[in-house]
Amino acid sequence: MCSPSATLTLWAGSWLAGRSAPDDVLDALRAWASRQSLAAGDPVTGGHTGLPWPAAEPLDAGSGIMVLLKVIREAVRAPGAHLRLVLPVPGDPRGLPVGSEFATAAMEAEEGILIGAPGSDGTGLVPQWVDEDTLQWTVYRTAIPTPVPDVALGEAEYAMREAVRDAADALMRLQTTGIGTGDDDPRELIEDELAAYSRHQYPDSAPLRARRILDSADHVAAILTVAQQTPTSSPASASAMQAQETLFRPLWNAIRTARLAAAHAASV
Template sequence: MSSPSATLTVWAGSWVAGRSAPDDVLDALRVWATRQSVAAGDPVTGGHTGLPWADDESTETAPGAGIMVLLKLIREATTSPEAQVRLVLPIPGDVRGLPVGTEFAAAATEAGEGLYVGAPGTRGTGLVPVWTDDDALQWRVYATPIPFATESEMPLGEAEYTMRQAVRDAADALQQLHTTRVDSNGPSPRDLIEDELAAYSQHGYPDSLPLRARRILDTADQVAAILTVAERAPASAPVSGTAIAAQESLLRPLWNAIRAARLAAVHARD
């Protein structure tokens, strides 16, 4: 699994649907960090929920409530039959799926991830994971309007085909950016890719996630591992604006394809 938000989205969705137990959700989250807490992302939400407010401008990080509070918040936000648990993977310049101009949208864009829980067209709950330490994760809670979907997600068949093609394109990009080895005694790109994949493989999927969706997520992780290595100090390290732009033009479309495929797979249902 690629992010804490993706993990919580698939496991919470499975739990809400009655296909996983609460402990399954918590166990899946603990793979990311043994120390996790929950805090309000803004003072208004803090007032409504009674959670401590995580003020990033303060000299001290709010200790937050225990991780069990997440389950309570998700359960309260999914009492309506129309309620959804939706992953968002925004980047600057592409914030589709977010309620624009909200505290939740700003926090999710800064983190590059988040999820919201509730029925479209109503006020629900937004969650954004923030690393407060190398091994400590805090879930920031926001009261937020839940938007209606503005466009259909990529069909699973298209997502699977796109990711298969992306594996080849990513390998080609890696070869172009790493034409020679900087340190012949250092790890090879293949070893670095295997290390990245090992980190992804620690995170499991609920049984309720369709098999095709799992294949898409696994392939997306493979592409992401290749791209991460391609971005990491290539042998022909770009030093000019032109070289940096060339690297961006090679990799950015592939990262965008990964985002679209992951969203389609995470939201897939049997």
Template sequence: MCSPSATLTVWAGSWLAGTSAPDDVLEALHAWAPRHTIAAGDPFSGARTDLPWSSLGNPQGTGVMPLLKVIRETMAEPGSHLRLVLPVPGDVRGLPVGTAFAADAIEAGEGMLIGVPGAEGTGLIPQWEGEHTLQWTVYSTPIPATTGIDMSLGEAEFAMREAVRDAADALMRLHTTGLGSGDADPRELIEAELADYTRHDYPEAIPLRARRILDSADHVAAILTVAQREPASSPTSASAVTEHESLLRPLWDAIRAARLVAVHASARTR
């Protein structure tokens, strides 16, 4: 699993669909951090949810049961959906533009939206508070009418098959263009990266094709992470930097798009 928000989206969807228990959601989240806190991102959200309004660094409350309560109450509105967002600068698909949630989600690189498309809903963003604590901040935010993603599961799976090949080619090219002098075996480094992803479980009820897409996306992400760190972390020229970015950026974009399609397919509750 690529992020705490992805874990919460998939497992909350499974819980709301009746195929997982609340304890399953809590266990999945605790694989990220042993302690979770929750707070409102603004006074209005605090009044609506009965949560304390606090800033990161001064969290209030512990545990994730209030988080499940917020999700359940928001999803009680007919037509509500769970949505994962994985924004980066220049790619803000699925975000409610001009909102505090959007700004903070871009900074965090992730978040979750809950509610009826086109109506007011709830946003959640996890942020690390120290090494062992995740603080979930709750926002009142409009839910965009569309996610900005057009791919089907079949298209996403095909894209990931191509991305695995392209990522391996990119890694080989970067190891032969004088970008560094790392001595580590790339295969061992990739396996180590994959081990970090695979310690996070999926619900058994998610579609098999979605699971394959998520596994492939993790594989590509592991290759790209190794390509960025070994040995390409110290490019020797401006042209090497440009080649490095041009090789890897489209693959990261493909990973984000495929993960969003697969997570949303897995998180459908109706």
């Protein structure tokens, strides 16, 4: 799984459908951090939800997780409400409500979850690291925009097969030209990256094709991450770094597109 928001989207969707227990959601989140905390993003949200603002209270393994699940359950009660994962980056704010505090926080975190019916007010969740052991979920009252249509799973799966090849070619090209060279074996570094992703499990209810797409997206992301970890001893000109960015940008865009399509298909 690529992010805490993706984990919560899939597992909360499974829980809402009656296919997973609250403890399953907690276990999935604890794979990211041993402690979870919850707070309102502003005083209005705090008043609406009863959550602390600005200070957060730790969530424990018992009643604490129920507070987060209660927020999610209440947000999906509106007709047409559902969970939507967002993975924005500068230059690609797809899925964000324009000009909102949630959008600002989600863009900074490069992830978040929208819960509600398009065209109405709903709830936004953004995870933020407090320290290496604590992940805080900040809750926002926000408008729910009309979602950008996801690509079909077949199209996403094909795109990821192509992206695996293109990412491997890009890594080889960078190694050949001297950018990103070093003493470490790239294959071992990629395996290390993949091992980090594999700690985060999918619900059994997630469709097999969606899981394959998410696994392929993680594979491409691992290759790109290794390729971008240029050692300080490796010289690179500004033009060479710009060429690298131009080479990788469409691959990262394809990864986000595939992850969103798969996550939404798996959380229905």
